[in-house]
Amino acid sequence: MKVAPYHSIDPTDPDVYHDHDNCPSGQQIPARNKRSGTNDYRRCQHCVQMG
Numbered sequence: 001m002k003v004a005p006y007h008s009i010d011p012t013d014p015d016v017y018h019d020h021d022n023c024p025s026g027q028q029i030p031a032r033n034k035r036s037g038t039n040d041y042r043r044c045q046h047c048v049q050m051g
């Protein structure tokens with residue numbers, strides 16, 4: 001489902017933010033690297049496709 005924007009602080013991850021908790025890419029972010037907000041990144045393509 002749709003959630004507040006979040007992103008990864010891991011520099012090896014793509015510079016995107018997610019806004020679905022079931023995004024396959026967003027789900028790979030470990031809790032320690034997960035932060036709320038967009039960080040001025042563009043939106044993840046998976047999340048775009050989910051609406």
Ligand SMILES: [Zn+2]
Binds near residue numbers: 019025026044045046
């Ligand atoms: Zn995503």
